[in-house]
Amino acid sequence: MKLPLEVILSKSAAKTLQSLDVPTRKRIIEKLHEIAVDPLNPHNSYPLQGSGKRSARVGGYRILLLIQEPDRLAVDIIDSRGQVYRRI
């Protein structure tokens, strides 16, 4: 069985994460753990253009993922969904 990737967050992502309410923070952390175990599973994240680049969504937050071989996953968190979905 493959070991989960080590997850590291950009400092801005860490700051965003720590500023969130507990349930949202917990959901994002759980999602990151799931991605770390199986990063290429389409139920966890979708690919973007460029090697190792993927994105996922948790609530109103988009998560950018950069898979770094052999065993690391770099993460940035963007609160961008509101801009896109507000007009609906």
Added chain:
Amino acid sequence: MSATAVMEIGSDLWNARVYAGLSVAYELAASAERPRNRLAFFLNVYRTYLQVYRLSSELNAILAAAEQAVPLYLTADAETYRLRRDMFLQLSTSCSRLVSLQDRLPLSYGKLREKMASFGVQAERLLDLADWFDALSTPEEMGAKFRVLAENVAEGNCVPLASLQ
């Protein structure tokens, strides 16, 4: 990736399925939301059951085809991404409306309520796809953010997730 999925995702059949799903979702939501139509909505249970089950099955087919074709979308153009994003957003919004409607159904409509509640899962999956299409529609912005992320990693400006828990 099968050729069938490639054809289906961009085909008339694909579009027909999506718009048929949207149409049924709108019709269901509108029937139940308009007070003057609510009685007809409840009286016409059989038709409602058929619509809900048909919509659920259409949505599963749409989601399965879309998720199977995900790698193929990486070479599409920005306009295609925006169109797909809007399409999935509309479907997701319609599903969310249906979820909110299930609370208005009498408890005796157990199976129908259950089925309508299940649209919540589909709404989330549709929103995942909409969000992904939105990310694809802005490649320069995403590229810039990934460059910054890669620089942060290279310079050691990152923290392990484990240290935040």
